[in-house]
Amino acid sequence: MGFLMIKNAAELVTPIGRSARGGRAMGELRIVQDGAVLCRDDKILAVGTTAEVKNTLAELTTDFSSIEQIDAEGKTVLPGYIDPHTHFIFGGYRQDEFQMRLQGATYMEIMEAGGGIAATNRATHEATEEQLYEAGLLRLNRMLDLGITTVEGKTGYGDDTETEDKMLTVMERLDRDHPVDIVRTYMGAHSVPPAFKGRTGDYVDYLIAEGLPMARGRADFCDVFTEKGVFELEESEKLLLAAREHGFKLKMHADEIAPLGGAGLAANLRATSADHLLKASDEDLLAMRDAGVVATLLPCTAFSLREPYARGRFMIDSGLAVALGTDLNPGSCYTQSIPLMTALATIYMRMTIEETITALTLNAAAAIARADTVGSLEPGKKADIIILDCPDYRHLSYHFAMNLVETVIKSGKIVRKP
Numbered sequence: 310m311g312f313l314m315i316k317n318a319a320e321l322v323t324p325i326g327r328s329a330r331g332g333r334a335m336g337e338l339r340i341v342q343d344g345a346v347l348c349r350d351d352k353i354l355a356v357g358t359t360a361e362v363k364n365t366l367a368e369l370t371t372d373f374s375s376i377e378q379i380d381a382e383g384k385t386v387l388p389g390y391i392d393p394h395t396h397f398i399f400g401g402y403r404q405d406e407f408q409m410r411l412q413g414a415t416y417m418e419i420m421e422a423g424g425g426i427a428a429t430n431r432a433t434h435e436a437t438e439e440q441l442y443e444a445g446l447l448r449l450n451r452m453l454d455l456g457i458t459t460v461e462g463k464t465g466y467g468d469d470t471e472t473e474d475k476m477l478t479v480m481e482r483l484d485r486d487h488p489v490d491i492v493r494t495y496m497g498a499h500s501v502p503p504a505f506k507g508r509t510g511d512y513v514d515y516l517i518a519e520g521l522p523m524a525r526g527r528a529d530f531c532d533v534f535t536e537k538g539v540f541e542l543e544e545s546e547k548l549l550l551a552a553r554e555h556g557f558k559l560k561m562h563a564d565e566i567a568p569l570g571g572a573g574l575a576a577n578l579r580a581t582s583a584d585h586l587l588k589a590s591d592e593d594l595l596a597m598r599d600a601g602v603v604a605t606l607l608p609c610t611a612f613s614l615r616e617p618y619a620r621g622r623f624m625i626d627s628g629l630a631v632a633l634g635t636d637l638n639p640g641s642c643y644t645q646s647i648p649l650m651t652a653l654a655t656i657y658m659r660m661t662i663e664e665t666i667t668a669l670t671l672n673a674a675a676a677i678a679r680a681d682t683v684g685s686l687e688p689g690k691k692a693d694i695i696i697l698d699c700p701d702y703r704h705l706s707y708h709f710a711m712n713l714v715e716t717v718i719k720s721g722k723i724v725r726k727p
């Protein structure tokens with residue numbers, strides 16, 4: 310049994326709760342001056358002022374010398390960040406295509422030059438499990454440097470179930486070996502492989518027959534890229550209903566490019582989250598709110614693609630629970646930058662810094678169905694904690710696009726130190 314105490318923090322800042330907070334409640338944070346957290350093993354035992362937490366500790370032990378202590382004077386303490394939407398396992402890179410796009414090349418021109426998702430699918434197929442593992446490890450290290458303690462990762466770069474299996478295996482191994490917790494999502498329905506060109510319905514049948522049984526019990530979620538000309542509403546619904554039968558929780562890439570109505574389907578199916586939502590209609594967003602679907606917004610992708618941002622302000626004002634994710638992927642958004650995302654959310658999406666913190670922690674946890682165990686600093690939750698080198702949490706938006714994370718504690722262990 311080991312104790313760890315963080316004490317004397319200029320501020321301790323956290324949302325409170327074990328489920329998503331919507332609307333006005335997103336802006337309500339618990340802020341403790343001279344804050345402290347006491348952890349025992351991998352869990353949080355007490356949160357409060359330094360005096361309160363020391364009293365709690367004194368009731369448990371008289372031998373303070375054996376207790377690991379961190380003096381956080383002048384610093385801000387927050388829950389570890391959670392990134393609820395990434396595609397961080399992939400083979401190859403597409404830096405050439407990125408430059409083409411910046412110079413004005415169209416989607417079709419990029420495809421004809423051998424780019425697009427098909428390039429990643431080929432590279433992921435050709436990569437060995439070991440190569441994918443090593444690349445994934447480096448990406449997770451960068452996440453930890455930025456204070457991310459839990460990440461969601463999707464399959465979806467396999468044109469066949471074998472490659473999808475390999476992606477899942479890599480994430481399972483990384484979850485065991487690396488401090489960052491990995492919540493896995495099966496996304497066989499990311500693109501339609503060349504072998505199934507023009508036969509999307511057959512591909513969905515193939516995923517139901519082979520993909521879902523392969524991923525069952527290994528991935529928590531099933532996700533689908535619902536877009537016009539990729540997976541239409543009916544095809545998406547058929548797959549998601551089958552996934553639910555297999556015990557998967559549901560996610561959707563919805564209404565990113567065209568207003569197809571994916572957000573409405575997510576509401577009907579009571580999906581855990583619907584993601585992107587750049588073109589989602591008011592009516593569908595309100596249906597998501599009423600169905601308790603978390604709206605996961607991915608502003609780094611909109612930034613990278615020079616698209617307008619999702620309507621975060623409207624969603625919060627309408628009572629939705631908004632989460633933020635990086636969407637780290639090799640095509641449209643190759644970044645895990647929480648600082649950039651915070652800047653985009655607060656400066657361009659007009660979310661307050663308080664709402665943004667909730668979106669990066671508790672609501673992000675809810676977007677991956679983990680709000681009961683992570684996402685806030687409360688007794689009983691996992692001891693996933695970050696210490697920022699600033700005396701006031703508002704520096705997160707003010708000192709923009711900078712990584713202020715100095716110390717990272719994951720499951721009660723210090724994994725990054727100044």
Ligand SMILES: [Zn+2]
Nearest residue numbers: 394396562636
């Ligand atoms: Zn995505």
